[in-house]
Amino acid sequence: MSVKKLRELNPDTSLVINGWETINYTMTIDQMKTYVEPCPLTVTELIKGFFEYYFKFPYDTDVVCPLLGHTVQKSLFHSYPIAEILQKEMKSYITQLDSRDPETFRALSPICIQDPFDLSHNLTKACQASTVNKFKTLCEISLKLLESL
Incomplete structure (x- = not known):
C-alpha cells in the first residue's frame, strides 16, 4: 500500500513538519486491516517476485516512489515546467521548490529511492554504480536459486 493511500485512509488531516506532509496515524491496526486484502502468494513467490523485479528494474530511467506506490521517471524531476504528475501528486515537493532555499530531488544517482515524506531526498544518492551492479547480480x-527449488 502506498504512503499516499495510507494518508487517504486515515480520517485525520495529515501533519506537516518542516513543510513536508506526513501521516497522522489515528486508525487502529484492526481498522487498517479492513483495507488490506490477503496476499494469495506464498513467501517463496513473494521473495522470487522481489528479486525478479529488482534484477530487471530500469535503474537508469526510474525512481522507486513509496509515496505513490509505483515508479516515476527520473526525467520528470528535471523537466520544465515541472511535470504534471509531480504537480498533482507531490504538492509538498512543488511547494518546496518554490521556497527561498529549494532543494531538488537528486535523480542522477545510479539508483533512486525517494523518501516518502521529504520528497527532495534521494535515500540512495550516495550509492555507487558498482554497488547497484552487485545488487542486480x-x-x-537469488532468483535462479529460488527457481531451481
Whole structure:
C-alpha cells in the first residue's frame, strides 16, 4: 500500500513538519486491516517476485516512489515546467521548490529511492554504480536459486 493511500485512509488531516506532509496515524491496526486484502502468494513467490523485479528494474530511467506506490521517471524531476504528475501528486515537493532555499530531488544517482515524506531526498544518492551492479547480480543469482527449488 502506498504512503499516499495510507494518508487517504486515515480520517485525520495529515501533519506537516518542516513543510513536508506526513501521516497522522489515528486508525487502529484492526481498522487498517479492513483495507488490506490477503496476499494469495506464498513467501517463496513473494521473495522470487522481489528479486525478479529488482534484477530487471530500469535503474537508469526510474525512481522507486513509496509515496505513490509505483515508479516515476527520473526525467520528470528535471523537466520544465515541472511535470504534471509531480504537480498533482507531490504538492509538498512543488511547494518546496518554490521556497527561498529549494532543494531538488537528486535523480542522477545510479539508483533512486525517494523518501516518502521529504520528497527532495534521494535515500540512495550516495550509492555507487558498482554497488547497484552487485545488487542486480545478487538478485539474479537469488532468483535462479529460488527457481531451481
